[in-house]
Amino acid sequence: MRNGRTFITQIAIATSQGTSTEEVWDAVVKGRTTFSTLEDCEGRQILFGDLDTERMAVGLTERIKIQTDPITQAALALSDQLLSGDNSEVLDHRDEIGVQLGNNYGGLSFAQRELTNLSENGPGAVSPYQSFAWFYSVNTGQISVRHKLKGPSGTVATEACSGIDALSLANYEILSGTDFMITGAIDGTRSPFGIASMYSGTSTLAPETAAEGFAPYSAESIGYVPGAGGALLMLQSERMTPPAQRDIELIGAARGFQSGQSGNVLRDVVERLFTESGVTPFDIGVVYSDAVGVPGVDTRERETLVKIFGDKQPPTTAPKTGFGRLFAGASAVDVALAALTLRNQWIPPLAIRLGGQDPDEHLNLVYGEGRPIQKDTALVLSTGTGGYRSAALLRLNG
Amino acid sequence: MSEGFGNNDQVEVRRVAITGIGVIAPGEPGRDAFWSLITSGGSAVRRISQFDPSSFRSQIAGECNIEDDGIVIQEFGDGEDLSAVDRSIRLAVAATDEALGDAFDSGYETCSTSDRIGISYGSAVGASQRMVELYDHFTDGGKYWRCPLGDKNEALFEGLLPSTLGACLADRYHVNGPVAIVSAGCTSGLDAVGQGAAMIQRGESHIVIAGGTDAPLLPITVASFDAIKATSPSNKKPEEASRPFDAKRNGFVLAEGAATLVLEDLEHARARGAHVYAEITGFARTTNGYHMTGLDNEGAELADAISKALLKAGIKPEQIDYVNAHGSSTQQNDVHETEALKKALGEHSRHVPISSIKSSIGHSLGAVGAIEIIACVLAIAENLVPPTINYEIPDERCDLDYVPNTARRAVINGALSTASGFGGFQSAIVIENPKRRDEII
Numbered sequence: 001m002r003n004g005r006t007f008i009t010q011i012a013i014a015t016s017q018g019t020s021t022e023e024v025w026d027a028v029v030k031g032r033t034t035f036s037t038l039e040d041c042e043g044r045q046i047l048f049g050d051l052d053t054e055r056m057a058v059g060l061t062e063r064i065k066i067q068t069d070p071i072t073q074a075a076l077a078l079s080d081q082l083l084s085g086d087n088s089e090v091l092d093h094r095d096e097i098g099v100q101l102g103n104n105y106g107g108l109s110f111a112q113r114e115l116t117n118l119s120e121n122g123p124g125a126v127s128p129y130q131s132f133a134w135f136y137s138v139n140t141g142q143i144s145v146r147h148k149l150k151g152p153s154g155t156v157a158t159e160a161c162s163g164i165d166a167l168s169l170a171n172y173e174i175l176s177g178t179d180f181m182i183t184g185a186i187d188g189t190r191s192p193f194g195i196a197s198m199y200s201g202t203s204t205l206a207p208e209t210a211a212e213g214f215a216p217y218s219a220e221s222i223g224y225v226p227g228a229g230g231a232l233l234m235l236q237s238e239r240m241t242p243p244a245q246r247d248i249e250l251i252g253a254a255r256g257f258q259s260g261q262s263g264n265v266l267r268d269v270v271e272r273l274f275t276e277s278g279v280t281p282f283d284i285g286v287v288y289s290d291a292v293g294v295p296g297v298d299t300r301e302r303e304t305l306v307k308i309f310g311d312k313q314p315p316t317t318a319p320k321t322g323f324g325r326l327f328a329g330a331s332a333v334d335v336a337l338a339a340l341t342l343r344n345q346w347i348p349p350l351a352i353r354l355g356g357q358d359p360d361e362h363l364n365l366v367y368g369e370g371r372p373i374q375k376d377t378a379l380v381l382s383t384g385t386g387g388y389r390s391a392a393l394l395r396l397n398g
Numbered sequence: 399m400s401e402g403f404g405n406n407d408q409v410e411v412r413r414v415a416i417t418g419i420g421v422i423a424p425g426e427p428g429r430d431a432f433w434s435l436i437t438s439g440g441s442a443v444r445r446i447s448q449f450d451p452s453s454f455r456s457q458i459a460g461e462c463n464i465e466d467d468g469i470v471i472q473e474f475g476d477g478e479d480l481s482a483v484d485r486s487i488r489l490a491v492a493a494t495d496e497a498l499g500d501a502f503d504s505g506y507e508t509c510s511t512s513d514r515i516g517i518s519y520g521s522a523v524g525a526s527q528r529m530v531e532l533y534d535h536f537t538d539g540g541k542y543w544r545c546p547l548g549d550k551n552e553a554l555f556e557g558l559l560p561s562t563l564g565a566c567l568a569d570r571y572h573v574n575g576p577v578a579i580v581s582a583g584c585t586s587g588l589d590a591v592g593q594g595a596a597m598i599q600r601g602e603s604h605i606v607i608a609g610g611t612d613a614p615l616l617p618i619t620v621a622s623f624d625a626i627k628a629t630s631p632s633n634k635k636p637e638e639a640s641r642p643f644d645a646k647r648n649g650f651v652l653a654e655g656a657a658t659l660v661l662e663d664l665e666h667a668r669a670r671g672a673h674v675y676a677e678i679t680g681f682a683r684t685t686n687g688y689h690m691t692g693l694d695n696e697g698a699e700l701a702d703a704i705s706k707a708l709l710k711a712g713i714k715p716e717q718i719d720y721v722n723a724h725g726s727s728t729q730q731n732d733v734h735e736t737e738a739l740k741k742a743l744g745e746h747s748r749h750v751p752i753s754s755i756k757s758s759i760g761h762s763l764g765a766v767g768a769i770e771i772i773a774c775v776l777a778i779a780e781n782l783v784p785p786t787i788n789y790e791i792p793d794e795r796c797d798l799d800y801v802p803n804t805a806r807r808a809v810i811n812g813a814l815s816t817a818s819g820f821g822g823f824q825s826a827i828v829i830e831n832p833k834r835r836d837e838i839i
Contacts, residue, residue: 039544040544040545040546040547041542041543041544041545041546042546042547044546044547046547067690094687098685099685103560103581104559104560104561105558106560108558111529111618112533112543114618114622115530115533115537115540115618116537116540116543118540118617118618118621119539119540120540122453123453123454123455123617123620123621123624124621124625126618126621126622126624126625127622127625128622128625128626130618130621130622130625131622131623131625131626131628131691131820132583132690132691132820132821135522135523135581135583135820136521136522136523136524136560136581137522137581137582137583137586137819137821137823138821140582140821141583141685141690141820141821141822141823142690142821144685144687144821144822145687145688145689145690145821145822147687148687148688149685149687150684150685150686150687150699150702151684151685152682152683152684152685153582153683153684153685153821153822153823154580154581154582154585154589154593154683154823155580155581155582156578156579156580156581157524157559157560157561157564157579157580157581158561158564158577158578158579159559159561162561165578169578169593172596172600192543192544192545193532193533193536193537193545194558195545195547196536196545196546196547196554197532197554197555197557197558198555199547200551200552200553200554200555201552201555201556202552202555207547255576255577255578256574256575256576257517257564257568257573257574257575257576257577259568259569259572259573259574260569260572262574265574384561385555385556385559385561385565386556386559386561386562386564386565386568387565387568387569387577388561388564388565388577
């Protein structure tokens, strides 16, 4: 049996702006910037969108904490949020609930600690939990074990596109007959080794650069601020979604790869998605852009948007300017915020620190206080290091 | 219902052909050496040579006899330098070069420009070798907890990303379609092939480079499996250490490796006159929601995956002529899997030949699922069942036909491969002879 439509019925988000969906939404609507300062071994300072994993782990037992990385603890806390309260009824169907997530850094804090243990104290000192605590599918496995879920599950690793690609794979499961899928991604690591890795990307800010350096689409921008966080979403089939919960529909998601010689794959992905779903550029009420913050990369994204929308640019926003780029979690959070944008009928702005005037004459960037959404469809874009390209479409059902 | 495909809903679906295979398994490289090893009853398990294992409980592994700088065949690439990427990527490149060479005597370049080609590749611990190398470099062997944020070092960024595997393969083979790195513990390789087949089924790609790779032979990996006594400590006789379903089994043998299958829309393959080895006709995955590493004795969720894969293939248990078992050689797994096969296949489980090639090549985590699918493909092509070696003493809880020690001739039109992984992942895939499939369709 094939299910007809897919709905996003629950959302749980955590970033440096908050550890609940309500906190994060409030912060992005206000355009807050929440970067912390970390130091390396030489005293050099960097900015980081730091997730309060300790606060998130308060409800977890010591038995779970000892076997998990802080980012996995955050993933478990998000899954608790997703499956609590009114939505706990879905656990009546736990044998049919799958978990399809994205990931990038795995449990790298756990891994660094155990590498140090091995180095200092020998093989016998390595934690037995190292055998799974750092690998890329740890969040997926731990969530399914915690809630005793038995549906189709796995992890996809396509850097920043992981969140949308997980959504895409979860949607295929729904279309193939699974009724419930937990999807999304939470990523980023506070381990010093991981921080050094994040800051080694050519697109991150240089150490000791102020937050103003992360100003996508402006000439002054020189890179992005990395961060930790992500979002989980509950996808449900049409037949198992009560009418009252059908307000946000996942129309579809698509993916491609930009290898050296091919043209503009992101544009191809979006146009294929439009064609397959019967959506036109005129239907789009908001674009959540990738907004890397590196001028060359931003220029290519701008060109893509101009090619797709011409001189009728829909409002385009990038709240990640306030909490950072979250690697696999990045596009999952963008999808979650796009869903909230449709539900709340309000487009949050880019971080308010960037000012109130749109510096980009080609795009329709949302600066200042945000604005009401005028149309009922949202487009989310993502580009991943190496060549990954993905897009997702969501719609508000009236 | 699990992700997968099939025509049980009466919707006309694209058939998925396997038109090329490449294997870098423990032992000598290449598919011929692999097939010869596993059908002759040989073992590629030996004392670990990639580092000094003396201080570890388990000191043995399945190692590939292949030097890093000798594995890249510069047939498809642009002479790019792969020396700095993780060994798992280099193994994957070597396997994929062989697979594409097998699928396309010539003409790959034409396909790569006119068709949508995708990648679905599995890895459980992907960038672990680079992670350790970079950790040693940037912490001075662990002296420093905080790492220096010196000059930008792209290797430290991309070196840790599992997605770098997909990017390297995509660039090398001029891929323009969807690229996915699939990670689900030890089911990664099987899942990647199953999901790659689904990419063709859905029309996302005409051709998919699918497979799995891992190169986990590192002190941190060996130590972590030592800590939970998951790996065999039979160091004195490495070649006898991996003994699935045998009563004296005492853990799995860690290994490295890679395997690539060229999956292709059957119509596309036939239109270009390609040799079709087999078809992938059913795939399903579940989780047990039970424990990150432990398995119960019932195997219900693995049985569920097997039943769903058969349902999607539209065939009955009796149409499975060979089962390539996960057969990891741990006490838990082999009982769990035996029960799962009994539940899913019923009485047929007592008649169908079942074997575990991990007895010969060990357990290469996210790679082995793809390697085992290739074993099924070759079993169908050769009508030959590879044996479970080192099977000496029956375990009363494992009471099926495990094809002990000697390969067996059999007509094989349908094969089933299973996988089970940390995290509770359970998967099954059905591979069939295309001639029989023509009759069924």
